[in-house]
Amino acid sequence: MRARSNEHEPAPEFDRARLPRHVAIVMDGNGRWARARHLPRTVGHQRGRRAVRATIRAAMRRGVPLLTLFAFSSENWKRPIEEVDALMKLFINALEKELDELDENGVRLSFIGERSRLDEQVRGLMEAAESRTAGNDRLHLQIAVSYGGQWDILQAARRLAERQAETPVDLDDPETLRASFVAGLSTGDQQPPVDLFIRTGGEHRLSNFLLWQMAYAELYFTDVLWPLFDEAEFDRALAWFGNRDRRFGQVAEGGKA
Numbered sequence: 001m002r003a004r005s006n007e008h009e010p011a012p013e014f015d016r017a018r019l020p021r022h023v024a025i026v027m028d029g030n031g032r033w034a035r036a037r038h039l040p041r042t043v044g045h046q047r048g049r050r051a052v053r054a055t056i057r058a059a060m061r062r063g064v065p066l067l068t069l070f071a072f073s074s075e076n077w078k079r080p081i082e083e084v085d086a087l088m089k090l091f092i093n094a095l096e097k098e099l100d101e102l103d104e105n106g107v108r109l110s111f112i113g114e115r116s117r118l119d120e121q122v123r124g125l126m127e128a129a130e131s132r133t134a135g136n137d138r139l140h141l142q143i144a145v146s147y148g149g150q151w152d153i154l155q156a157a158r159r160l161a162e163r164q165a166e167t168p169v170d171l172d173d174p175e176t177l178r179a180s181f182v183a184g185l186s187t188g189d190q191q192p193p194v195d196l197f198i199r200t201g202g203e204h205r206l207s208n209f210l211l212w213q214m215a216y217a218e219l220y221f222t223d224v225l226w227p228l229f230d231e232a233e234f235d236r237a238l239a240w241f242g243n244r245d246r247r248f249g250q251v252a253e254g255g256k257a
């Protein structure tokens with residue numbers, strides 16, 4: 001995952017002003033990639049790691065400041081135990097192997113999701129990676145593990161209720177209500193909302209990803225299966241994003257319809 005390995009490659013130019021501040025990706029299609037090759041689903045997950053590396057490299061090269069990857073959802077716990085175990089092992093392995101290089105490249109790692117459902121070894125590795133890379137600022141790589149958008153909203157609501165019982169604020173004031181709620185989300189109140197959502201694997205759904213944070217995200221779907229996603233595919237999504245007319249409920253620039 002060398003950041004500089006492809007610097008001589010000609011690449012499409014992007015208007016930096018039209019670069020998303022936050023890209024969030026549902027990395028889907030590992031199982032189908034494997035099935036098409038008569039391989040076990042786990043091989044598909046293993047292959048997906050390559051795509052993760054390529055995507056991180058592309059995000060760094062393009063200067064995207066925040067990348068959130070959906071690695072394991074709240075609902076993925078319902079998969080067969082063998083697959084869940086294999087995914088967790090793969091996650092541990094990837095974290096152990098990639099951490100040095102990510103750190104050297106200035107990547108700050110953090111994780112969102114329901115940690116209490118993860119075993120101690122995983123939690124320990126996550127915390128160690130977070131504290132080790134906390135001072136890095138080239139790319140913030142946020143991995144969603146045991147994550148669900150509804151879980152995130154519910155736990156933010158609970159935190160708000162708990163804080164309100166201790167030190168009440170004026171929840172009748174819409175700004176205060178919003179700020180107090182957002183501070184309790186797993187993404188906190190410092191991150192930009194998701195500008196660009198990417199889903200590979202051909203399905204057109206959110207699958208309980210960052211629901212609150214994607215309120216105004218541009219949604220990009222591609223049939224490419226995750227193990228085949230690469231820097232060129234990432235660039236394609238960025239180029240598509242650059243051509244969106246984002247109105248946020250208002251009228252187009254210059255007041256035209």
Ligand code: IPE
Pocket residue numbers: 027028029030031032033071072073076087201226
């Ligand atoms: C995405 O690939 C990886 C995870 C959800 C962990 P899938 O395992 O969902 O692959 P498909 O959708 O069955 O092809």
Ligand code: IPE
Pocket residue numbers: 026027028029070071072073076203205207
């Ligand atoms: C979403 O993919 C979760 C991850 C990529 C981690 P799924 O494959 O689990 O989603 P569904 O089941 O197709 O909605």
Ligand code: MG
Pocket residue numbers: 028029030201
């Ligand atoms: Mg899937």
